[in-house]
Amino acid sequence: MTGKTMSEKILSAKSGRDARAGDIVVADLDLTYSHDGNRPLAMELLSSMGTNRVWDPSKYILFLDHHPSPNAVSAAAHTRLRQFAIEQGCQLYEMGDGISHVVLPERGHIAPGDLVIGSDSHSCTGGALAAFTTGVGSTDMAAAIATGKLWLLVPETIRVDCDGSLPPGVGAKDLALAIAGEVGADGANYMAIEFGGTTVDRLTMDGRFTLTNLAIEMGAKAGLIGTDAVTEAWLAPRLPRPWTHLRSDDDATFARAVHIDASGLTPQIAMPHAVDKVVPIAEVLDTRIHQVVIGTCNAARESDLAEAARILRGKHIAPGVRLIVTPSSRDTMVASMKSGVLATLVEAGAVIATPGCSGCAGGCHFAVPDSGENVLSTANRNFKGRLGNPDSFIWLASPATAAASALTGRITDPRAYMEQIA
Secondary structure (H helix, E strand, O other): OOEOOHHHHHHHHHHOOOOOOOOEEEEEOOEEEEEOOOOOOHHHOHHHHOOOOOOOHHHEEEEOOOOOOOOHHHHHHHHHHHHHHHHHOOEEEOOOOEOHHHHHHHOOOOOOOOEEEEOOHHHHHHHHHOOEEEEOOHHHHHHHHHHOEEEEEOOEEEEEEEEOOOOOOOOHHHHHHHHHHHHOOOOOOOEEEEEEOHHHHHOOHHHHHHHHHHHHHHOOOEEEOOOOHHHHHHHOOOOOOOOOOOOOOOOEOOOEEEEEEHHHOOOEEEOOOOOOOEEEHHHOOOOEOOEEEEOOOOOOOHHHHHHHHHHHOOOOOOOOOEEEEOOOEHHHHHHHHHHOHHHHHHHOOEEEOOOOOOOOOHHHOOOOOOOOOEEEEOOOOOOOOOOOOOOOEEEEOOHHHHHHHHHHOEOOOOHHHHHHHO
């Protein structure tokens, strides 16, 4: 038999069998979590599973991250989640603590080799730590919190190798969009994507989370990056339990190999209304922009906000442009306050939103665009109507491109501003 991919290794360990791509396994779960954006809530389905108790309260975490209580319906859901957490003895992260799959790695809940499921489709973010993290629906979540197990089809894996140094002004989000454009929105349906190569090796953990977060936008069940010294340094102050390094075997079998020459990349833009409708920024320069969002779980970590602040420092956004900045977590917000990054953004004209999912979907934030307006966002989705108005248009870009475009009111190449900073 050939070697194993990371997905095969993790699902073998959690199922107690020699699991290979195509096998169906019943696996033990290390962690489960739900948020306030799902209907029905998983706990409302528990009784249909023949129980009213969570199998292990220490392994089920609740988040109030999607809806900052904008109406009575959301407020009632928050109350129910808070009550359930008390009844079951589960941990709950409150409104303003941040986005579930951003907070979990930050707070040391995920280790390499873990099997984690969440009720958010972007649960694949945690795969940057070489964990198999994936999203499920409310019914599967109810079964999981009742039993501590879940059946899974072991996915085939696409290996994406990115090599070369990213040019100045080109970041992890540009790389992620380039990969999405190459693989396609359904090019990895129910597969795992493994990101590697010299470019990925040089990325910070923030950049790696940006890559794995976008895996679901290519149809993937999970996105993973093998552990190394960067992983080790990032986990050292966060993860209280022991863990071991994890990478795919050299002779593992991959369903497809994709190669990206990162050294030749320019800033990338995903045009409405598809994440894989990706073009170099030169093709859409000067497109009028009405609203800019620097936020969401894809690119609103501390380094992302700092990158935007470097471009905006001492300047002000263009007349007629709204700039909404949403830190992905409370930890990010506090760090950005202490460093002066948030002050810089506010002075430039930004509105700072509650840490969480604001700016990603229409029901999650306060700034639905008008019909015909263009929104440039660092989010991971630009589906028609995603921000609450099907007659608006969403363009996806990096934090640097978003900041530069906020200054001009048009899609703007950030590299000129990066040269000024240098």
